Amino acid sequence: MARIMRRIASSSLVRRQIEDLPLFGLHAFREFCTPGTPYKPTDITEVDIVRKRGIDLLHDPLWNKGTAFSVSERERLELRGLLPKKLLSMETQVQRLMEDYEYGRDYISADHITDGGVTRDHVRRWKVLQELQDRNETLFYRILLDNFPEMAPIVYTPTVGWACLNYHKLYRRPRGMYFDATDKGEMAAMVWNWPANEVDAIVITDGSRILGLGDLGLNGLGISIGKLDLYVAAAGFHPSKVLPVVLDVGTQNMGLRDDPLYIGLDQDRLNGDEYYEIVDELVRALTSRYPNAVLQFEDFNMAHALPLLERYREHHLCFNDDVQGTAATAVAGVYGALAVQGKDFSELTKQRIVLIGAGSAGMGVARMLALGMLKQGISYEEALGNFWVLDADGLITIKRPTALNHTVKSFARKTQEDVEGETLVETVRRVKPTVLVGLAGAGKLFTEEVLTLMGQNNERPIIMPMSNPTHKMECNAEEAQKATGGRAIFASGSPCADVQYEGRTIKSSQANNMVVFPGLALGAHLGATGTITDKMLMAAAEALPSCILPEDLELDIVYPRLCDIRDVSLKVAMAVIKQAHEEGHVGSDKALKALETSDEELAAFIKEHMYEPVYKPLVSLPVGVLE
Numbered sequence: 001m002a003r004i005m006r007r008i009a010s011s012s013l014v015r016r017q018i019e020d021l022p023l024f025g026l027h028a029f030r031e032f033c034t035p036g037t038p039y040k041p042t043d044i045t046e047v048d049i050v051r052k053r054g055i056d057l058l059h060d061p062l063w064n065k066g067t068a069f070s071v072s073e074r075e076r077l078e079l080r081g082l083l084p085k086k087l088l089s090m091e092t093q094v095q096r097l098m099e100d101y102e103y104g105r106d107y108i109s110a111d112h113i114t115d116g117g118v119t120r121d122h123v124r125r126w127k128v129l130q131e132l133q134d135r136n137e138t139l140f141y142r143i144l145l146d147n148f149p150e151m152a153p154i155v156y157t158p159t160v161g162w163a164c165l166n167y168h169k170l171y172r173r174p175r176g177m178y179f180d181a182t183d184k185g186e187m188a189a190m191v192w193n194w195p196a197n198e199v200d201a202i203v204i205t206d207g208s209r210i211l212g213l214g215d216l217g218l219n220g221l222g223i224s225i226g227k228l229d230l231y232v233a234a235a236g237f238h239p240s241k242v243l244p245v246v247l248d249v250g251t252q253n254m255g256l257r258d259d260p261l262y263i264g265l266d267q268d269r270l271n272g273d274e275y276y277e278i279v280d281e282l283v284r285a286l287t288s289r290y291p292n293a294v295l296q297f298e299d300f301n302m303a304h305a306l307p308l309l310e311r312y313r314e315h316h317l318c319f320n321d322d323v324q325g326t327a328a329t330a331v332a333g334v335y336g337a338l339a340v341q342g343k344d345f346s347e348l349t350k351q352r353i354v355l356i357g358a359g360s361a362g363m364g365v366a367r368m369l370a371l372g373m374l375k376q377g378i379s380y381e382e383a384l385g386n387f388w389v390l391d392a393d394g395l396i397t398i399k400r401p402t403a404l405n406h407t408v409k410s411f412a413r414k415t416q417e418d419v420e421g422e423t424l425v426e427t428v429r430r431v432k433p434t435v436l437v438g439l440a441g442a443g444k445l446f447t448e449e450v451l452t453l454m455g456q457n458n459e460r461p462i463i464m465p466m467s468n469p470t471h472k473m474e475c476n477a478e479e480a481q482k483a484t485g486g487r488a489i490f491a492s493g494s495p496c497a498d499v500q501y502e503g504r505t506i507k508s509s510q511a512n513n514m515v516v517f518p519g520l521a522l523g524a525h526l527g528a529t530g531t532i533t534d535k536m537l538m539a540a541a542e543a544l545p546s547c548i549l550p551e552d553l554e555l556d557i558v559y560p561r562l563c564d565i566r567d568v569s570l571k572v573a574m575a576v577i578k579q580a581h582e583e584g585h586v587g588s589d590k591a592l593k594a595l596e597t598s599d600e601e602l603a604a605f606i607k608e609h610m611y612e613p614v615y616k617p618l619v620s621l622p623v624g625v626l627e
C-alpha cells in the first residue's frame with residue numbers, strides 16, 4: 001500500500017515538475033547539462049538502469065547519490081521527501097567529505113600508535129572513508145582516485161593492516177563473501193547469493209598471512225577488500241563487478257579465537273587434503289559462476305601460496321599477488337634504481353643481491369630478478385650466483401640441514417665454505433651486495449650496522465625494505481639515509497616520508513605491488529588472456545620504469561608517481577596485453593582488433609572499459625525538459 005501511495009504521489013509530482021524548476025531545476029541544469037543542450041531521448045544510452053526505488057535506492061551504495069539526486073530522479077525513483085530538498089553537486093559533496101576527512105588532524109595526536117603500527121588519525125580517516133564507501137561508492141571512488149597518494153595508505157597498507165587486526169570488532173555491514181570450512185558441499189549454491197551476474201575480478205584470501213601480521217583468520221577479508229578498492233580506483237574495474245572473498249578454514253591465532261568478539265571459526269586451520277579439497281570447491285564454485293573473472297590469490301601462507309598457484313594457473317585466469325605481483329614490482333624497482341644511476345636494464349646482471357625472507361614473496365622476487373638477468377644475457381645458473389638468500393635461520397646454503405622447498409633450494413648457495421646460517425650482517429660484510437631486499441615481515445632487520453656497510457661498499461646502495469605494514473618494514477627511509485650518508489636509493493613496502501638530510505630533501509619511493517596488480521589484472525581481463533605467464537609479468541615490470549618522469553629520476557625516485565596511477569595501470573595493462581598477444585594468449589576479438597591497429601587504438605580500447613566515478617543519470621528525460 002505504501003508503495004502504491006508513493007507512486008501516486010510521484011506521478012502527481014511529475015505534473016508539477018516544470019513548476020518546480022525555479023526551486024530545483026537550475027542547480028540540476030548546471031550539474032548535468034551544458035547550458036543550451038538539454039538531454040535528448042538519444043541520451044537514453046547513457047542512463048544507468050536501476051530497479052531499486054525509494055529508501056532501498058538510498059541504502060544501496062552502488063547507486064546512491066545522496067543529495068546529488070536530480071529533480072526528475074527524485075520524482076521518478078520515489079525519493080521525494082526522503083532527502084533534504086537542496087541539491088548538491090558532486091564537487092560540493094566532495095568538499096563536505098574532505099572537511100570531515102581533514103577535521104581530526106588538529107586534535108588527534110599523530111604520535112599515538114595503535115596495535116597496527118598506524119596513528120589514531122590514520123584510523124579516524126579510515127573510518128571516514130569506510131563509512132562513505134558504505135553509503136555512496138561513486139563518491140568514495142571519486143575521492144580515492146583524486147587523492148590517491150594521500151588515501152592509498154588509508155584504504156590499503158599500512159592502515160588496512162590495522163583494519164584486518166580489528167575486523168571482528170569493526171564489523172558492521174557485510175562486504176564481499178564469507179565461506180568457511182563448514183560450508184563444504186554448499187559453495188556452488190552459495191555463490192549464487194552474490195547479487196551481481198557479472199564479476200570481472202575476485203580477490204580471495206584464507207587469512208593465513210596478512211601483510212606481515214601473521215594468521216588473522218576471517219579478519220583477512222579486509223585485505224581482499226583493500227586490494228579491490230585499488231582495482232577500482234587504480235585500474236577502473238567497475239565497483240559492482242569486483243568480489244572480495246575470505247575462505248575461513250580456522251586459525252592458529254589463539255588471541256582471536258579466545259576473543260568473544262571474533263566472528264570466524266574457532267578451530268585449528270585445516271591442512272593437507274582437507275584444505276585442498278575445500279579450496280578446490282570454492283575455486284570451482286567461483287569460476288563456474290564467473291568464468292571470465294581474474295582470480296587473485298592474496299596473503300596465503302608459504303605452505304600454500306605456491307602449491308595453489310601451481311594447482312590452478314593452467315586452468316583459470318589467476319595469479320598470486322604476493323608471489324607474482326611483488327616479483328614484477330621488485331624487478332621494476334631495481335630497473336628504476338639503475339635508471340636513477342643512468343644505467344640500462346643490462347646492468348641487472350652485474351647486481352649482487354642479498355634478500356632476507358625466503359617466503360612466497362621473497363622467492364617470487366628472487367626468481368623474477370634471476371629471470372630478468374637471464375633476459376639480459378647471462379645464463380640462469382650464472383644469475384643464481386648473484387643471489388644470497390636468508391630466512392629465519394640465516395643464510396641458506398646447500399648445507400642447510402632442514403628440508404627446503406624446490407624454489408628456495410635452487411637459490412641455496414652452492415659453497416663449501418662454512419657459511420650456512422650466517423647472519424645478515426655477516427653476509428653483507430662478506431658479499432658486499434649492491435642491492436638489499438627485505439621480505440621477512442619481521443621488523444627492523446636492516447640494522448644500522450647492515451645499512452652502514454651498504455653505504456661503505458656502494459656509491460649508491462639500493463635498499464628495499466619491502467615488508468608491510470610500516471612497523472614490519474626492515475628499516476625506514478630515515479635510518480637508511482642516515483647510515484649511508486644520504487646516498488641510498490630507497491624504496492619501501494609501505495610509504496615512508498621523505499628525509500631531511502644535511503639541508504636537502506631526499507625522496508623515498510614505495511615498492512608495493514599496487515603498482516602492478518591493478519594493471520596486470522586489467523590487461524589479463526580485457527585481453528581475455530586465460531593465463532598470466534612469466535613473460536607477461538616481466539612486461540609489466542619493464543613498463544614501469546618508462547613511466548617515471550625524467551625529473552623524478554633526478555630525485556632518485558624509482559617508481560612512477562601515484563597521482564598518475566590510472567595512467568600507470570593503463571601502461572601496465574597495455575604491456576601485458578601486447579606480451580600476451582606475442583604468446584598467442586589474447587582471446588578477446590576486440591582486444592585483437594585494437595592490438596592489430598595501433599598502440600593508440602589499444603590504449604583507447606582499454607580506457608573505454610575503465611570505470612569513471614561520476615554520477616550518471618538514472619532516468620531519461622523527454623526532449624526539452626531540463627533536469
Ligand SMILES: NC(=O)C1=CN([C@@H]2O[C@H](COP(=O)(O)OP(=O)(O)OC[C@H]3O[C@@H](n4cnc5c(N)ncnc54)[C@H](O)[C@@H]3O)[C@@H](O)[C@H]2O)C=CC1
Pocket residue numbers: 209210211212213301302321322326329356357358359360361362390391392393394438439440441442445466467468469472492493494511512513514
Ligand atoms: N611490498 C610488497 O608489495 C609486498 C610485501 N610483502 C611483505 O613481505 C613479507 C613476507 O611475506 P611472505 O613472503 O608472503 O611471507 P612468508 O611467511 O611466506 O615468508 C616469510 C619469510 O621470512 C623469513 N623470516 C621470518 N622472520 C625472519 C627473521 N627474523 N629473519 C630472517 N628471516 C625471517 C621466514 O623464514 C620466511 O622465509 C610480509 O611482511 C608482506 O607484507 C608481501 C607481498 C608484497
Ligand SMILES: CC(=O)C(=O)O
Pocket residue numbers: 157210211212299321322467468493512513
Ligand atoms: C602488499 C602485499 O601484498 C603484502 O604485503 O602482502
Ligand SMILES: [Mg+2]
Pocket residue numbers: 211298299321322
Ligand atoms: Mg599480499
